[in-house]
Amino acid sequence: MENISNSDFTALVNIIQQRYGYDFSDYAPASLKRRFLRFTGYAQIKDLFEWKLRLLNDPAFFQEMVQYITVNVTEMFRDPLFYKAMREKVLPRLAAYPIIKIWHAGCATGEEVFSMAILLEEAGLLNRSRIYATDINAVNLEKAENGIIGLKHMKDYTQNYLHAGGCNDFSNYYTARYDHAMIHPSLRRNIIFFQHNLVTGQVFNEFQLICCRNVFIYFNSTLQQRVTSLFYESLTSLGYLALGIKESLLLNEQLLKFEPVDVGNKIFRRKV
Known part of the structure:
Protein backbone atom coordinates (compact mmCIF):
# COMPACT_ATOMS: atom_id res chain seq x y z
CA MET A 1 0.00 0.00 0.00
CA GLU A 2 1.30 3.44 -0.94
CA ASN A 3 -1.37 5.66 0.54
CA ILE A 4 -4.25 5.67 2.99
CA SER A 5 -7.24 8.01 2.76
CA ASN A 6 -8.52 9.97 5.73
CA SER A 7 -11.71 7.89 5.82
CA ASP A 8 -9.79 4.60 5.75
CA PHE A 9 -7.42 5.89 8.43
CA THR A 10 -10.40 6.79 10.64
CA ALA A 11 -11.95 3.37 10.03
CA LEU A 12 -8.76 1.61 11.14
CA VAL A 13 -8.47 3.76 14.27
CA ASN A 14 -12.11 2.96 15.12
CA ILE A 15 -11.57 -0.79 14.67
CA ILE A 16 -8.55 -0.66 16.98
CA GLN A 17 -10.49 1.24 19.63
CA GLN A 18 -13.64 -0.91 19.47
CA ARG A 19 -11.88 -4.27 19.21
CA TYR A 20 -8.93 -3.74 21.54
CA GLY A 21 -9.61 -0.58 23.57
CA TYR A 22 -6.57 1.32 22.26
CA ASP A 23 -7.54 4.90 21.38
CA PHE A 24 -5.29 6.44 18.74
CA SER A 25 -7.85 9.06 17.67
CA ASP A 26 -5.92 11.96 19.24
CA TYR A 27 -2.48 10.97 18.02
CA ALA A 28 -0.96 13.35 15.47
CA PRO A 29 -2.57 11.95 12.28
CA ALA A 30 0.27 12.64 9.83
CA SER A 31 2.83 10.83 11.99
CA LEU A 32 0.51 7.92 12.74
CA LYS A 33 -0.41 7.51 9.07
CA ARG A 34 3.27 7.22 8.15
CA ARG A 35 3.80 4.52 10.75
CA PHE A 36 0.66 2.70 9.62
CA LEU A 37 1.91 2.67 6.03
CA ARG A 38 5.39 1.51 7.01
CA PHE A 39 3.75 -1.34 8.88
CA THR A 40 1.84 -2.45 5.77
CA GLY A 41 5.15 -2.92 3.99
CA TYR A 42 6.67 -4.76 6.93
CA ALA A 43 3.62 -7.06 7.27
CA GLN A 44 3.19 -7.41 3.48
CA ILE A 45 -0.43 -6.25 3.59
CA LYS A 46 -1.87 -6.06 0.10
CA ASP A 47 -4.99 -3.96 0.63
CA LEU A 48 -7.30 -2.38 3.20
CA PHE A 49 -9.69 -5.34 3.23
CA GLU A 50 -6.95 -7.74 4.31
CA TRP A 51 -5.75 -5.24 6.93
CA LYS A 52 -9.20 -4.86 8.50
CA LEU A 53 -9.86 -8.60 8.38
CA ARG A 54 -6.64 -9.41 10.22
CA LEU A 55 -7.22 -6.68 12.79
CA LEU A 56 -10.68 -8.02 13.55
CA ASN A 57 -9.72 -11.68 13.77
CA ASP A 58 -6.09 -11.94 14.83
CA PRO A 59 -5.10 -10.43 18.22
CA ALA A 60 -1.48 -11.53 17.69
CA PHE A 61 -1.40 -9.50 14.49
CA PHE A 62 -2.70 -6.47 16.37
CA GLN A 63 -0.02 -6.83 19.07
CA GLU A 64 2.61 -7.01 16.34
CA MET A 65 1.18 -3.83 14.85
CA VAL A 66 1.24 -2.01 18.19
CA GLN A 67 4.85 -3.10 18.71
CA TYR A 68 5.75 -1.70 15.30
CA ILE A 69 3.91 1.64 15.36
CA THR A 70 4.51 2.74 18.95
CA VAL A 71 7.60 4.72 19.87
CA ASN A 72 10.69 2.57 20.47
CA VAL A 73 13.48 5.10 19.88
CA THR A 74 15.47 5.74 23.05
CA GLU A 75 18.99 5.77 24.46
CA MET A 76 20.79 6.11 27.77
CA PHE A 77 21.45 9.71 28.85
CA ARG A 78 19.74 10.99 25.72
CA ASP A 79 20.27 14.77 25.58
Whole structure:
Protein backbone atom coordinates (compact mmCIF):
# COMPACT_ATOMS: atom_id res chain seq x y z
CA MET A 1 0.00 0.00 0.00
CA GLU A 2 1.30 3.44 -0.94
CA ASN A 3 -1.37 5.66 0.54
CA ILE A 4 -4.25 5.67 2.99
CA SER A 5 -7.24 8.01 2.76
CA ASN A 6 -8.52 9.97 5.73
CA SER A 7 -11.71 7.89 5.82
CA ASP A 8 -9.79 4.60 5.75
CA PHE A 9 -7.42 5.89 8.43
CA THR A 10 -10.40 6.79 10.64
CA ALA A 11 -11.95 3.37 10.03
CA LEU A 12 -8.76 1.61 11.14
CA VAL A 13 -8.47 3.76 14.27
CA ASN A 14 -12.11 2.96 15.12
CA ILE A 15 -11.57 -0.79 14.67
CA ILE A 16 -8.55 -0.66 16.98
CA GLN A 17 -10.49 1.24 19.63
CA GLN A 18 -13.64 -0.91 19.47
CA ARG A 19 -11.88 -4.27 19.21
CA TYR A 20 -8.93 -3.74 21.54
CA GLY A 21 -9.61 -0.58 23.57
CA TYR A 22 -6.57 1.32 22.26
CA ASP A 23 -7.54 4.90 21.38
CA PHE A 24 -5.29 6.44 18.74
CA SER A 25 -7.85 9.06 17.67
CA ASP A 26 -5.92 11.96 19.24
CA TYR A 27 -2.48 10.97 18.02
CA ALA A 28 -0.96 13.35 15.47
CA PRO A 29 -2.57 11.95 12.28
CA ALA A 30 0.27 12.64 9.83
CA SER A 31 2.83 10.83 11.99
CA LEU A 32 0.51 7.92 12.74
CA LYS A 33 -0.41 7.51 9.07
CA ARG A 34 3.27 7.22 8.15
CA ARG A 35 3.80 4.52 10.75
CA PHE A 36 0.66 2.70 9.62
CA LEU A 37 1.91 2.67 6.03
CA ARG A 38 5.39 1.51 7.01
CA PHE A 39 3.75 -1.34 8.88
CA THR A 40 1.84 -2.45 5.77
CA GLY A 41 5.15 -2.92 3.99
CA TYR A 42 6.67 -4.76 6.93
CA ALA A 43 3.62 -7.06 7.27
CA GLN A 44 3.19 -7.41 3.48
CA ILE A 45 -0.43 -6.25 3.59
CA LYS A 46 -1.87 -6.06 0.10
CA ASP A 47 -4.99 -3.96 0.63
CA LEU A 48 -7.30 -2.38 3.20
CA PHE A 49 -9.69 -5.34 3.23
CA GLU A 50 -6.95 -7.74 4.31
CA TRP A 51 -5.75 -5.24 6.93
CA LYS A 52 -9.20 -4.86 8.50
CA LEU A 53 -9.86 -8.60 8.38
CA ARG A 54 -6.64 -9.41 10.22
CA LEU A 55 -7.22 -6.68 12.79
CA LEU A 56 -10.68 -8.02 13.55
CA ASN A 57 -9.72 -11.68 13.77
CA ASP A 58 -6.09 -11.94 14.83
CA PRO A 59 -5.10 -10.43 18.22
CA ALA A 60 -1.48 -11.53 17.69
CA PHE A 61 -1.40 -9.50 14.49
CA PHE A 62 -2.70 -6.47 16.37
CA GLN A 63 -0.02 -6.83 19.07
CA GLU A 64 2.61 -7.01 16.34
CA MET A 65 1.18 -3.83 14.85
CA VAL A 66 1.24 -2.01 18.19
CA GLN A 67 4.85 -3.10 18.71
CA TYR A 68 5.75 -1.70 15.30
CA ILE A 69 3.91 1.64 15.36
CA THR A 70 4.51 2.74 18.95
CA VAL A 71 7.60 4.72 19.87
CA ASN A 72 10.69 2.57 20.47
CA VAL A 73 13.48 5.10 19.88
CA THR A 74 15.47 5.74 23.05
CA GLU A 75 18.99 5.77 24.46
CA MET A 76 20.79 6.11 27.77
CA PHE A 77 21.45 9.71 28.85
CA ARG A 78 19.74 10.99 25.72
CA ASP A 79 20.27 14.77 25.58
CA PRO A 80 23.08 14.79 28.17
CA LEU A 81 22.51 18.41 29.21
CA PHE A 82 19.02 17.43 30.37
CA TYR A 83 20.52 14.89 32.76
CA LYS A 84 23.11 17.41 33.92
CA ALA A 85 20.25 19.80 34.72
CA MET A 86 18.46 16.99 36.57
CA ARG A 87 21.62 16.31 38.56
CA GLU A 88 22.14 19.96 39.48
CA LYS A 89 18.66 21.50 39.71
CA VAL A 90 16.16 18.76 40.54
CA LEU A 91 17.74 15.94 42.54
CA PRO A 92 19.00 18.25 45.32
CA ARG A 93 15.36 19.33 45.86
CA LEU A 94 14.07 15.76 45.75
CA ALA A 95 16.60 14.82 48.44
CA ALA A 96 14.36 16.54 50.99
CA TYR A 97 11.68 13.80 50.62
CA PRO A 98 11.92 10.66 52.78
CA ILE A 99 10.54 8.59 49.88
CA ILE A 100 11.05 9.81 46.31
CA LYS A 101 8.48 8.67 43.77
CA ILE A 102 9.22 9.11 40.07
CA TRP A 103 7.08 8.23 37.05
CA HIS A 104 8.68 7.55 33.66
CA ALA A 105 5.72 7.65 31.27
CA GLY A 106 6.34 6.16 27.83
CA CYS A 107 9.52 4.45 29.01
CA ALA A 108 10.03 2.35 25.83
CA THR A 109 12.75 -0.25 26.50
CA GLY A 110 13.98 1.43 29.67
CA GLU A 111 17.23 3.16 28.73
CA GLU A 112 16.17 6.53 30.16
CA VAL A 113 14.82 4.86 33.28
CA PHE A 114 18.19 3.21 33.88
CA SER A 115 19.85 6.58 33.31
CA MET A 116 17.71 8.11 36.06
CA ALA A 117 18.55 5.20 38.37
CA ILE A 118 22.26 5.93 37.85
CA LEU A 119 21.73 9.62 38.69
CA LEU A 120 19.87 8.66 41.86
CA GLU A 121 22.56 6.16 42.82
CA GLU A 122 25.30 8.75 42.40
CA ALA A 123 23.30 11.25 44.46
CA GLY A 124 22.82 8.68 47.23
CA LEU A 125 19.05 8.66 46.68
CA LEU A 126 18.31 5.36 44.95
CA ASN A 127 17.68 3.40 48.14
CA ARG A 128 14.73 5.63 49.03
CA SER A 129 13.42 6.07 45.51
CA ARG A 130 10.63 4.22 43.72
CA ILE A 131 10.57 4.52 39.93
CA TYR A 132 7.34 3.61 38.14
CA ALA A 133 8.12 2.96 34.46
CA THR A 134 5.14 2.61 32.13
CA ASP A 135 4.51 2.11 28.44
CA ILE A 136 1.63 1.12 26.19
CA ASN A 137 3.83 -1.52 24.51
CA ALA A 138 4.03 -4.81 26.43
CA VAL A 139 7.01 -6.06 24.39
CA ASN A 140 8.98 -2.93 25.25
CA LEU A 141 8.24 -3.46 28.93
CA GLU A 142 9.43 -7.05 28.84
CA LYS A 143 12.74 -5.94 27.31
CA ALA A 144 13.07 -3.16 29.88
CA GLU A 145 12.37 -5.45 32.81
CA ASN A 146 15.15 -7.78 31.66
CA GLY A 147 17.63 -4.89 31.72
CA ILE A 148 19.40 -6.04 28.57
CA ILE A 149 20.85 -3.52 26.10
CA GLY A 150 22.86 -4.08 22.92
CA LEU A 151 26.55 -3.87 23.77
CA LYS A 152 27.23 -2.00 20.52
CA HIS A 153 25.46 1.05 21.99
CA MET A 154 27.47 1.30 25.20
CA LYS A 155 30.34 3.33 23.74
CA ASP A 156 27.92 6.09 22.71
CA TYR A 157 26.06 5.81 26.00
CA THR A 158 29.34 6.21 27.88
CA GLN A 159 29.97 9.48 26.07
CA ASN A 160 26.43 10.65 26.85
CA TYR A 161 27.00 9.79 30.52
CA LEU A 162 30.25 11.77 30.68
CA HIS A 163 28.66 14.79 28.97
CA ALA A 164 25.86 14.59 31.53
CA GLY A 165 28.38 15.14 34.33
CA GLY A 166 29.09 11.52 35.17
CA CYS A 167 32.47 10.96 36.78
CA ASN A 168 32.49 7.22 37.52
CA ASP A 169 33.52 4.33 35.31
CA PHE A 170 30.33 3.79 33.31
CA SER A 171 31.14 0.11 32.81
CA ASN A 172 30.57 -0.39 36.56
CA TYR A 173 26.84 -0.10 35.91
CA TYR A 174 26.50 -3.09 33.59
CA THR A 175 27.92 -6.52 32.88
CA ALA A 176 28.99 -7.35 29.32
CA ARG A 177 27.79 -10.72 28.04
CA TYR A 178 28.56 -11.63 24.42
CA ASP A 179 26.79 -8.93 22.37
CA HIS A 180 24.64 -7.60 25.22
CA ALA A 181 25.06 -5.49 28.32
CA MET A 182 23.01 -6.26 31.40
CA ILE A 183 22.20 -3.37 33.72
CA HIS A 184 23.16 -4.37 37.25
CA PRO A 185 20.25 -5.67 39.36
CA SER A 186 21.16 -3.19 42.11
CA LEU A 187 20.13 -0.36 39.79
CA ARG A 188 16.87 -2.09 38.82
CA ARG A 189 15.70 -3.16 42.26
CA ASN A 190 13.49 -0.11 42.85
CA ILE A 191 12.01 0.10 39.34
CA ILE A 192 8.46 -1.13 38.76
CA PHE A 193 7.56 -1.73 35.10
CA PHE A 194 3.93 -2.05 34.06
CA GLN A 195 1.62 -1.35 31.15
CA HIS A 196 -0.23 1.96 31.19
CA ASN A 197 -2.06 3.88 28.46
CA LEU A 198 -1.68 7.66 28.74
CA VAL A 199 -4.78 8.15 26.57
CA THR A 200 -7.16 6.37 28.94
CA GLY A 201 -5.11 6.06 32.15
CA GLN A 202 -6.00 7.63 35.47
CA VAL A 203 -4.00 8.97 38.41
CA PHE A 204 -2.45 5.99 40.20
CA ASN A 205 0.01 7.62 42.63
CA GLU A 206 1.50 10.94 43.73
CA PHE A 207 4.94 11.78 42.38
CA GLN A 208 7.70 14.29 42.99
CA LEU A 209 8.96 13.92 39.41
CA ILE A 210 7.33 12.83 36.14
CA CYS A 211 9.44 12.28 33.03
CA CYS A 212 7.59 11.99 29.73
CA ARG A 213 10.19 12.74 27.10
CA ASN A 214 9.62 12.65 23.35
CA VAL A 215 6.06 11.33 23.63
CA PHE A 216 4.02 14.55 23.24
CA ILE A 217 5.34 15.03 19.71
CA TYR A 218 3.12 12.10 18.67
CA PHE A 219 -0.05 13.61 20.23
CA ASN A 220 -2.35 16.29 18.89
CA SER A 221 -3.06 19.37 21.02
CA THR A 222 -6.22 17.88 22.56
CA LEU A 223 -4.39 14.83 23.84
CA GLN A 224 -1.45 16.92 25.02
CA GLN A 225 -3.88 18.96 27.14
CA ARG A 226 -5.47 15.84 28.59
CA VAL A 227 -2.18 14.14 29.44
CA THR A 228 -0.71 17.31 30.95
CA SER A 229 -3.78 17.52 33.19
CA LEU A 230 -3.18 13.90 34.24
CA PHE A 231 0.42 14.75 35.08
CA TYR A 232 -0.63 17.84 37.05
CA GLU A 233 -3.04 15.80 39.15
CA SER A 234 -0.34 13.14 39.65
CA LEU A 235 2.30 15.56 40.97
CA THR A 236 2.83 16.75 44.51
CA SER A 237 2.82 20.49 45.09
CA LEU A 238 6.06 21.83 43.57
CA GLY A 239 6.64 18.48 41.84
CA TYR A 240 8.66 18.43 38.61
CA LEU A 241 7.61 17.60 35.05
CA ALA A 242 10.23 16.86 32.36
CA LEU A 243 9.41 16.81 28.65
CA GLY A 244 11.49 16.19 25.54
CA ILE A 245 13.82 18.85 24.18
CA LYS A 246 11.53 19.47 21.18
CA GLU A 247 8.38 19.59 23.31
CA SER A 248 6.83 22.45 25.24
CA LEU A 249 3.89 23.58 27.34
CA LEU A 250 3.78 26.96 25.56
CA LEU A 251 0.67 26.06 23.56
CA ASN A 252 -0.90 24.14 26.42
CA GLU A 253 -3.66 25.59 28.59
CA GLN A 254 -2.04 23.81 31.54
CA LEU A 255 1.01 26.10 31.29
CA LEU A 256 -0.41 28.47 33.90
CA LYS A 257 -0.27 25.64 36.44
CA PHE A 258 3.49 25.19 35.96
CA GLU A 259 6.57 27.36 36.21
CA PRO A 260 9.76 26.84 34.19
CA VAL A 261 12.82 25.48 35.97
CA ASP A 262 15.02 25.05 32.90
CA VAL A 263 13.42 26.25 29.66
CA GLY A 264 16.13 24.85 27.37
CA ASN A 265 15.91 21.39 28.87
CA LYS A 266 12.10 21.51 29.22
CA ILE A 267 11.92 21.02 32.99
CA PHE A 268 8.89 22.51 34.71
CA ARG A 269 7.56 22.59 38.26
CA ARG A 270 3.95 22.40 39.39
CA LYS A 271 2.83 25.53 41.18
CA VAL A 272 1.42 25.24 44.70
